[in-house]
Amino acid sequence: MVLTSIAEWARRKGIGVVGTGDFTYPAQIKSIETELEEAGGDLFTLKGNATDETEPRFMLTTEVSNIYKQGDKTRKIHSLIFAPSIKAVKKINKALDAIGNIKSDGRPILGITSQELIKIVMDSDPGCMLIPAHAWTPWFSIFGSKSGFNTIEECYGDYTKHIHAIETGLSSNPEMNSRLSMLDDITLISNSDAHSPSKLGREANIFDCIADYHEITDIIKTKDRKRFLSTVEFYPEEGKYHYDGHRDCGVLLSPEETHKAFGKCPVCARPVTVGVSNRVDELSDRPLGYKAKNMIPSQPMVPLQEIIAATMGHGVNTKGVTAKYMEVVEAGGSEFNVLLDMEVKEIEAIAGEKIAEAVRRVRSGEISIVPGFDGEFGKIKIFGTAESPVEKGPSQKGLF
Ligand SMILES: [Zn+2]
Ligand SMILES: [Zn+2]
Known part of the structure; x- marks a missing residue:
């Protein structure tokens, strides 16, 4: 850096x-x-x-x-x-x-x-x-x-x-x-x-x-x-600490599952690492889905390199993905321009149909995610269904 x-x-x-x-x-x-x-x-x-x-x-x-x-x-x-x-x-x-x-x-x-x-x-x-x-x-x-x-x-x-x-x-x-x-x-x-x-x-x-x-x-x-x-x-x-669990034990728990297990890991019986979702529940005084009046709007997004990796079926840091990323960003002006501002048709012209469709899905929240837990990043699935689909609230829709 x-x-x-x-x-x-x-x-x-x-x-x-x-x-x-x-x-x-x-x-x-x-x-x-x-x-x-x-x-x-x-x-x-x-x-x-x-x-x-x-x-x-x-x-x-x-x-x-x-x-x-x-x-x-x-x-x-x-x-x-x-x-x-x-x-x-x-x-x-x-x-x-x-x-x-x-x-x-x-x-x-x-x-x-x-x-x-x-x-x-x-x-x-x-x-x-x-x-x-x-x-x-x-x-x-x-x-x-x-x-x-x-x-x-x-x-x-x-x-x-x-x-x-x-x-x-x-x-x-x-x-x-x-x-x-x-x-x-x-x-x-x-x-x-x-x-x-x-x-x-x-x-x-x-x-x-x-x-x-x-x-x-x-x-x-x-x-x-x-x-x-x-x-x-x-x-x-997708964050590293959204849900609860133990990374070393391979245990991923939703907040409800953690409560049912009295906070203990079903594999090693030690207390699980309580993630962000559970902790927000604990300290909140308003129901899920509540929107404060003066809230600043937000746009959920996935980094372009990850989107391209998903379309190619390769790892994020592989040569092919990086090369494609550089090419698309060069043609699109900047990553934010491609992710946030360009029309899907325009993206298609510089990056191809599959990447354009992937960006569209990410923008509209048509993706599934296995949540991150105990230091492990969540796994995004843009095409096909994830190994264990997560229910996603209506609030995840992007503002486009
Ligand atoms: Zn820090
Ligand atoms: Zn454990």
């Missing part, structure tokens, strides 16, 4: 503003300082590209992991941090360097509480923003079943006023989150959580605004539906 690769893939995907990631990591902040230039609005581009408006903009971002005791439980929370300037980044890094090790990992592990972290971030620059990352995953998130909390207030106390958003993560979508009235004033954002550049844009936020750090954070703060048009979502079933 070096900056030149991130920029290259952001162009290919059709991403206008992308996170630098890892700004706490010494090598990455050095790259930020030497390879980027200011491009206005407290965003950056690769050097020499600031005047080119089509070039992807970088926002200064990082993710950190806090592990600490609160009450009688060990808490493990991942957080995203956005910063408006390199000066703010350096203040954050200096403070974190004094209390923990930020030199050994792109996502440092810190022994301080979430409240101590947000104090450091907001003291560095009031324009900074901290957002709980992938808020529902079992092991490392604010609402996680294993080491999280039940409310934002429980985690952030007096600093709750600085929490304007949570990241829904790949295993949950805005509809699931809108079953919790406590999140009505929280903005739900969707990011790719990419650990390699080709995974950028797995999820995305579509804003109608100029490329400007303060405009973007203002939209997030105000949950402004006029400017926050929609999010692009993974089908949550």
